[in-house]
Amino acid sequence: MQVLQVEGLTKNFGGLRAVDGVDLTVESGEILGLIGPNGAGKTTLFNLISGTIKPSAGKVTFLGENIFGLKPYTICRKGLVRTFQxxxxxxxxxxxxxxxxxxxxxxxxxxxxxxxxxxxxxxxxxxxxxxxxxxxxxxxxxxxxxxxxxxxxxxxxPKLLMLDEMMAGLNPAEVEAAMTLVQKIRDQGITIIMIEHVMKAIMNICGRIVVLDHGKKVAEGSPKEISTNKKVIEIYLGE
Amino acid sequence: MIAIINTLINGLLLGGIYAVTAVGLSLQYGVARILNIGHGEYIMVGAFITWMLHTTTGINPLLCLVVVGPVLFVIGYLVQRFLFKTLKDRSPSPAAFEGSSMLLAFGTLFIIQSLAIFIWGRNVEGYSYMAYSVYLGPLRFSANRLVILIFAILICILFYLFLAHTRIGKAIRASSQDPEAASLMGVKINRMLAICFALGAMMAGFAGMLISLAYPINTTMGMQYTIIAIIVVVLGGLGSILGSLIGGFLLGIFGAIVSNFEPGLTLAAYYLLFMVLLLVKPSGIFGR
Amino acid sequence: MKAENVSKRYLTPVILILLLALLIALPWFTRPYMVVLLKTILMFTILSLSWALFSGTTGYTSLATAAFYGVGLYTAAKLGNVLPVPLMVLCGGLFSFILAAAIGAITLRLKGIYFAIFTLSTVELIKNVMHWYEINVAGVRGHRILHVSDATVFYYLLGITVLLLLVTYLIKRSKYGLALSSIGSCEEAAAHIGVNVITLKVFTFALSSFFVGLAGAIMATSINYIDAYIAFDLNYSFFPTLMAIFGGMGNLFGPVIGAVVFSYLREILITRFPYAYMFIFGLVMVLTILYLPNGLVGLYQTIRLKLKQANNKKEKTLGGKHASTSS
Known part of the structure; x- marks a missing residue:
């Protein structure tokens, strides 16, 4: 079952397109990783989905219900909750x-x-x-x-929990503890999207990874596919 | 047609004062992050010092500049050094400082105003200086307002040159743009902030001196000029003298138009304009 | 230890009820001057409690108290001769409630100092428009208001104070009190865990202003004459703010203490040294903000904590004889 469907989600800040026509589907019970270089629009994407800021265009469907442009507290009460970077x-x-x-x-x-x-x-x-x-x-x-x-x-x-860089600033032992916690939460039947820079965590616990760059989705796949994806390697090495 | 031009001219004449009123506030908020709600009190003090000197000794009110400037500078310096700096050191975060510095400024407002009332009383005061009209074709100016405008522009230009070309001015500009880098380059930030606040108070004093030339003054007039200064900064942008001039003239013309229709509502219109501006640009009315 | 807890639990309510009884009986056996003084004290108590209820919890510094107080005064001036006193007072509260709800609704996006200067300007705007209206349109400036006896006004104010204390107490211990603190702490996070911040803010602002309107309407009956400059005096915004901060908002009674101290000080000073009062007011404000950010209540709590720690240390050095009581 699909928990979340995002279609063509876009946000303009003045002339800048921070998020540019992103499509995303999240399956029930998975841990989806969201990665990309700084300024790729990851947090903005979270902001758009969770209602922190209003999207410019696109569609957001959560558990079959349209939540595009709703207020954060309403979205939260429907079962979609996020943490902050x-x-x-x-x-x-x-x-x-x-x-x-x-x-x-x-x-x-x-x-x-x-x-x-x-x-x-x-x-x-x-x-x-x-x-x-x-x-x-x-x-x-x-x-x-x-x-x-x-x-x-x-x-x-929540049915869907969005974690924004939960591991940032933690030491290796703490990262280990945080990873265990995330898996424990998933085992409770809660679907998870996580933005993360700690690659070890992403590669170990995410079933699927989406890569953003300059506000666009550039790759999507299993950790193995992503780690060998030419485009992704280019983005990270070219940084 | 003549009426329209007259309104415009009145607006420009008013705008000069408004610009000087705003320059100090703009500097204080732009560099020191203090929304000095007591700004108008420094203006009031400047006006009363001028009035007192002129009526007791008879010297030209414009010459009072040499007294008003240093006195207000010293007051501003002390207020920053002993009050706002202490608060800054004790504040947990910049946002907390911004909020409580406004309340602190209210405290200073009461202290300055009560002292002023103690010294100068509560009456409306004034004197007449160049209170005659000059004509240019069909257009009529009051001479003292013309002098005010000329001086206002002169003060703004001199202050601009000071900021642009002196060492202190450059240090102030550096501190406002990037305090950390400035301090790395050897600028003593704390001293700069105090000087900056003091200069703001000095400019307020000059504004007060100009106001006293043509307008009645009283010891409780401060708040209205504070609001005017804030509006001008909002209109013209933060931290730029040219912006303050433009904002001052815009507000002056707006005021002249309103008072053409209903003089009793000018101040109310200012407040209304201010509130609308706040609502339209809620997160950063003090944009650069 | 248990008995101690029980006695402690009942101590505060008992003291409060005794105090209330004393206040109710007061007009019968004190000099009239005392009742007049108490009226002022209660009025400022209501204003600063109301300020603390919204601004103290959410961190939004409102300087619009004078607007709501003035609305109360003007309600009495316009309706005092038409409606019976209780109804007139209620109207004062309702009009303030409506005005506050309107201000709250249009200022939703304003934060920090912007909210503060907006509310400040609201007072000035109303004052100027009202003044202009009375001179140019209505043709009369100022109003005479029907007079109600000091004792009656006192009882009204006492009733409003008790009601406001009760409401504040109930809100503080409910989930809404917690939600208000969460707004003051981090509004964005509060919104994302399901708190309807907008409704909660606007409603609390309006509710707190309701009491200010009530107080204004009943206080008007003690004033012979009002006009826009008297009714919308910014001091009614500044005084309650300082009183609440000076008393401290970590405790229900902090604003009360601040209001009592300051209104009393004002009463003594204002007739003899009116400007000294303003000077002292400013000075205390400066010193409070610099050195007592949590007010008298905060100071008391800090001292108590230090004493407790010192005691604990002493006990430890004594060989832990009384270790069981130190928890």
């Missing part, structure tokens, strides 16, 4: 408060405080942050902060 947690709030916000507002169903709290505790347990529950998020390490952001996203009970 520069980690955007709520530093003044505790880990628990960060995550319970997702539980309260991320779905359309009404929840009592007890229900939301129960769900929050389960998710904190799942990502391994239960022991930090009452710590202000500002006091955490970068890895933990990123995990809080993921936990908060999971609390909205």
């Amino acid at each position: 520069s980690c955007k947690i709520f530093p003044e709030l505790t880990v628990f408060q960060n995550v319970i916000l997702g539980a309260f507002f991320g779905t359309s169903e009404k929840k009592s405080w007890e229900q939301a709290a129960l769900q929050t505790r389960e998710i904190l347990e799942f990502v391994g942050l239960a022991h930090l529950s009452d710590v202000p998020a500002a006091n955490l390490t970068l890895l933990d902060q990123k995990q809080v952001e993921v936990a908060r996203a999971l609390a909205t009970q």
Whole structure:
């Protein structure tokens, strides 16, 4: 089943085409990698799909429903959630408060405080942050902060999770931990798209990879195909 | 036809003052990232120093420039050095500084205004200087406003030359474009920011001096000139003196047109224009 | 330890109820001057609590309080002779609510200082237009308003204050309170985890302004004469802002403390040294922003934390005799 279909998605900033007619389909249960050099339009593509900014043209269909140009909170409540490249947690709030916000507002169903709290505790347990529950998020390490952001996203009970450079800035051991977490999330039945520069992570856990350059999709295929694709090698070596 | 030309001329005469009003604010926000909501208070102080000197000693108000300039420079320098720099050092982020520096500027506004009221009272003051008309064919100018315009343009040109050709001016421009690179090249950023703020206050003082030549002044007039200065910067762009001149003239003409129809609503029209501009360019009204 | 917790839990409500009872009884046995003073204090308490409810949580600095207060005053001036007092007060609140909702709806895209200067200009715009209208169109400047006794006004204000405290308390402990803080913390992220930031912001802004309108409408009955310059005085925007920041917004009662301290100071100074008051106001504002960013409440919390840490250290050096109480 297709979770997400993107057709001809385009964004103009003044004269610049940041994203230029991108087509993309995401199958249920897969981990799709999105790579490309800096400025290729990866994050802009995320912004367009998740409603951060309004697309100029194209079609975005999520679970058979048109979500083109909708507001971020509506898109989130339909089950599509994203994280940010520069980690955007709520530093003044505790880990628990960060995550319970997702539980309260991320779905359309009404929840009592007890229900939301129960769900929050389960998710904190799942990502391994239960022991930090009452710590202000500002006091955490970068890895933990990123995990809080993921936990908060999971609390909205998504069908599709979009991770923007989750591994950036992590040391090798932490990358290992983050990779395990991503696979664990997929095993829960949540489809994942991830923008990533850490090639090791991409090659190991992604079933399929899409390559962007100058706002256009230039290649698509399995990690093996991508790593031998002439065009992709050119882009990365020519950088 | 004559009426239209007269309106335009009135607008230009008004615009000169507006330009000088804005130059200082533009410099302070452009370089030091302080939206100095107390800017108008420095203008008021400049106006009152001029008024006081002229009415007590009888010297030519235009000569008061030599007193107004240094006094306001020193005040501005001290305010930046002791208040805004402290705040900057204590702020967690540039965005936090921008927000709280505005509140800090409000605090200075109250302090300056209350001191001014203490010294000069609350009455509307003024004096008459060259209060006669000059004619050019069918067109009529009031002489003092013409002098104001000439001086306003002169001040802008001199200030431009100062920024373009002196060492301090170049350092200020470098700091505004790339503070890190400037500091690597040996520019003392903190000193530059203080000088920059001080120069802004000095320009405000000059604006006040010019205003006092032809308009009634009072100690609570500051806020309206702050708003005018902000509008001019929005219209003309940040950090450029030519921009301030253009913005000043645009606003002056706009004001002259409005007051042609309904003088009582000029100020209201300024506020309305300002709010509309804010809404149209929400994220960066201070575009370069 | 359990008994201690229970007593602590009931301590605050008990103190509050006693305080409320004292305030209710006050007009019967104090000098009239005291009631007048308390009126001002309560009025500023309402204004700064209302400011803290929206601006304190979301980080959007509103300087439009004076506009809502002025709308309340003018409502009383226009409707005071037509409607019974309770209805007139309610109208004041409603009109402020509507104005705030409108301002909120058109300023959605404005952030930071832009929102602040926009709201500031709103006050000035209304003031100037109103002034012009009264002179040129209506032909009358200013209004006389029917008079209501000080004690009655006091009870109205007390009622509004209690209601506002209650509303603030309930919002703060609900999911919406959490959502408001998330907007103040990082609005973009809040929107992406499903918070309807626009509706929440506009509604909270309007709700907080509702109380300001109520206060304005009832306070108008103590003023003999109002015109645009009196009603839309920017000080009604600046004072509550400083009071809330000075008191501190980390606690429900921070703005109350700020308002009490400042209104009292204002009362003593304004008659004898009116400009000294403005000077002190500016000075405190500067010092608060520089050295007390979290206000008196923040200062108190920091001191308590330090004392606690010092105590803990002491206990540790004593050989952990009381280790069980240190958690």
